[in-house]
Amino acid sequence: MCRIGAVKSKKRMHPSIALKLMQSQQEGHDDSGFAFVMQDLGGIFENYKELPLLSMAATVEGTRLAEDILREIGFSRVMQWSPEINNQKGLKIEAMPNYIFEVLQYPRSFKHATKQEKEELLIDTAIKIRKTLEEAKAGYIYSFWPDVLTLKEIGSPKDIGIYFNLWEGNADLTAGIITAQCRQNTNYDIVRYAAHPFFLEGYTGLANGENTFFEKNRDYQQKLYKGYIGFESDSQCLLYTLHYIRKILKWPLKYFKHTITPLSYDEITTRKDREILLRIKASLANLEINGPNTFLAVTPEKELLCVCDSKKLRPVVIGKNKDTVIMTSEVAGLNDIMPERDADIYPNERETIIVKDDLTIERWLQ
Amino acid sequence: MASINVNELQKSDLPWIIEYDESKCIQCGKCTAACSFNAISPCVEFRKSNSINSPDRKFEKVLVIKQNISLDNYCRGCGMCSNVCPNGAIKAVRNKDDKYSVAYRAQKADSFKKGGRSNLNTEGRTLDKIKIGRISQMTDPSLDAQRHTFELRTPFGRVLKADKLNFDTCGEVLYETTSLPPVSWIYPIIFGDMSIGAVSWRMWEAVAIATAYLNEVMGIPVRMCTGEGGIPTKLLKSRYAKYMILQIASGHFGWNRILKAMPDMTEDPAGIIIKIGQGAKPGDGGLLQASKVARYVQEIRGVPKADLLSPPTHQGLYSIEESVQKMFLSMNAAFNFKVPVAVKVAASVTSVSVYNNLLRDPYNIVGGFFLDGLAAGTGAAHEISLNHTGHPITSKLRDCYLTAVKQGRQGEIPLFAGGGLGQTGSFAADAFKLICLGANGVFTGSMLLETAGCVGSDTGKCNACNTGLCPAGIAAQNDNLVKRLDVDKVAQNIVNYILATDIELKKLMAPIGCSSLPIGRSDALITVDKHISNRLDIQYAC
């Protein structure tokens, strides 16, 4: 189990909000890590929204390997930002030597490339860097995409916050959407890649739960798309399924819920859309999740999404005021950082909750 | 008294010896009247009745029951004599020194034929060495088998990959743009293909009634495969046709009546199975010995009273490509591409190649792959085939599933496994384990016969299905034996067995936290056998 949160606001926010959101939910995780993804960036990244931003943690060697790959492909550096490190004694953190956040210009040959061609280049490059770093055991690449910044580290969230100076607000580092997780160790090893949120080509996902169909999902996804790699956490499967439904199949978002928690045959047959739903139930049977999960996601349209498993086994609550929406595991988190708010929304097992870019909230019944 | 030669068949050569206690016998004649094999007869014995000190030898005649010594009328150990005896005066006892198989061949110059299952399962069953070891404890909650909802349905038909569905969007709604192969959602247990002829009309009807009842009263969507022996026209024309999977095998028996009935059918059948082979005697065709070709069997199949041999192969099919294009196409066309068409083959070293070929079929007309393992039963086979040919179901099912996984195509052609399920008493566990290993469902025939009162065993008891003299009326074709079978009771037993199995399947789904079928969830399984662990790619435990 872990505690997760997603915040979307009309005002740009600093990641300290994520730390504060998670503070009261500490008993729900094991103090073993902290990770966040920032999207719709402000601050020093405000003017580079169209250019890919690389988020990476690596050794000196790893940094060089990645730079070599980027240079070889033809990327050129536009801007680099490094967090100010506060390496005081006694912090519970397993820090990496380098944290690289770098805005790059596409290779010259891509000047007239389509969006699709550019995206293809970014995923191919990210996979190549990941593979190289893995082979050399020299670091981790978390995201390589425009307007997205990812940081993951092993240790106590509080100390990770101190180490990266994240407790104090800083106008340089802000975003319209921040997703974060305080990690209990995954059921497997503690590795940086296993920390949520996960990011793939514009989609961010984070989950609280145990995906009992993990091996089934993974076995199928491994052959579905080149970007479906890693599988360090069973929750990555949920992100990949979302990506598959939207980006590969180009199906409307509501079919995501029908894929991960298909309705029973008996219920489907009473519906008008039974033909479609039965086909999905059969064709995407391997993407069903059958365990307890709350899944939060960010789409390229800058929407937030929240779905639960069909038995609604894991907690989640959504709070809103006029300029911010927060989705998180426990209401205690909301009470801390947004005491004044509208009535909370508690999604049920059949719902998909969508927070549109303008913060209107839609509740779709499956 | 006839002279006895040592090289003639002796009582001690027979597989079963009748133990008879004269002191308990009241000479009611019920044992001989009940014996369908004519293996025992009343007989008058001469006995010396006076003392050895008497000057003359006096004799008396005593009526006793004697075992017949014959290659044809011999005791099969079915036990009907003891069942009917009021005093427990008679019983059949296994003869561990039996020489029957030698004597039969030595005298008949023919291979021995029998029914039932192989009697050579000496190496133990793989499925019994597998346990459900991934129990939801803390990581995720177990479910409650009695109270929570579970869905036990599996797709039957050609499932297309999502990107081949050609859905289009209109606003936020998907719709179909092309006609897609038929897929139905059925219970993961199929009543497996026993023909009219192989089993008696009463047995076949009992299975059909149980199928209809389970569907219409209990809401359990089981399907029944007809076997290759035709199907009564009135069943075809009834609403129950939709629960029936029609079979076509190499003999093509009964299809004339199916075709003639088609214009009057109100429901499409549940599917069609093209039977290429069966697990009990792979590579061998069907065999219905003349003794079982009763008049109605002749009529429904369009044959005279003779040994009916289905060839080992469909004569028009010479290659896998042809099988797909020709046979699947014809059977799909028969019901206008609205009915799933599957194939049943005996598990074999070559099964994976076959499955791969079917997966790559460009027409999407292959709706299921039924794999039948060597522990399957049969109504009649040469003993040599039954005991020495075939391939166990478990590893082959697994191979087929994993070859699909390797190509990212698992689930596209649903896999159904059968052959000896429930052999050691836990049908639900066998079914569950095979599902975890990748089967969409299982099929069984033998289990139905056992609920009907089959007295046979896998160690040579009865196994006389081929003779038409089945003492339980199950595989009999003698009217008076068939009428021993109580259709209502057998149908109820089958229904009850499925209801019990349904509970037991849930009892296995619940602890692994699954509310839908765990198809391919091999992570739920463990084995204490290293070889099985390696071969099936499941966790070794000790």
Added chain:
Amino acid sequence: MTVCKIKTLKNNTRMSTQELLQTISKKIEEGVTDFDIEACGQHDIGGSSWTKSGGSLTFRITNPGQRVGAMAMDGTKIIVEGSAPADVGWLNSGAEITVKGDGGDTSAHCAAGGKIYIGGRTGTRSGALMKHDPKFEPPEFWVLKNTGSFSFEFMSGGIAVICGYDCNELQSVLGNRSCVGMVGGTVYVRGRIYGLASCVETVKLNKFDKDFLKSGMKHFLQNIGRTELEQELLDFSDWCKIVPLPKESKINKITVKEFKAAEWFKDGLFGDLVEDNGEVFSLAQPGKARLRTPVWNKTKCVNCKLCIKNCPQKAIKENYLLIDEKCIGCGICSAVCPVNAWTIS
């Protein structure tokens, strides 16, 4: 009386659950009975506490974590300003717990005593496994709005009141699949219900029910600060109660035999192919059911009457005529005949 105020978050440093609960326990030992706790998600606040004197304890809490009032005892009073996450009043054995806002999932789970008042909605599996120990008063669980799905699973005792206030949008004020496996207790509900388990029934309120609701409602609404709703909520036309079905009333489905008689082909599936009136033959049944029939050859017979004497069924007449209705075809006539006058076929 002094009130002990505890603030659990100072400059991003948070008191852990362990520290907080140990602090409270120490204060109680020191004689403090009244707490104001500014919590930050700490679990189990207000639970399993009592005073040596048997006097009452009061906890006023903001922002508790899970299991507020868990295993809380007689004499404890807990007031949560605002919402509380999962497991409010878990295993409550006697406390009065009021949450003025929403409750999380599995509120009142396994509560067997005391009263739990929720001023908003409450989550999935709320009221699951509530039970009633007959030596004590039954537990009560009052919710102003609705519950999530799977509420009152396996409930075996106690009383729940779901007031369905402000729930017009909802398909069901109990969520879906409520009361699965419920074997005891009562759930009073006001508003729409959908997807109720088949093991329970909804019945109209009787006078006792109405009196209970009238007397309890006032106190409930006072506690959550919504007394203005009393009149609206006590319009009994919108209420019903859910109780487990008596065991004997579970629906019996028709048997296979009945199904066959009503639905199956009248003359059997093979009626046009075989002669079969459905009679079931037993082993060694006489008459047409027998497997073998003896035939008498008059020319061979020496009139010794052995067959007549030995026939176990008395099926051979003095004139050697066979009575088919008696003969089971055992073959004894043939066996005893000294001249093979009987053959069996």
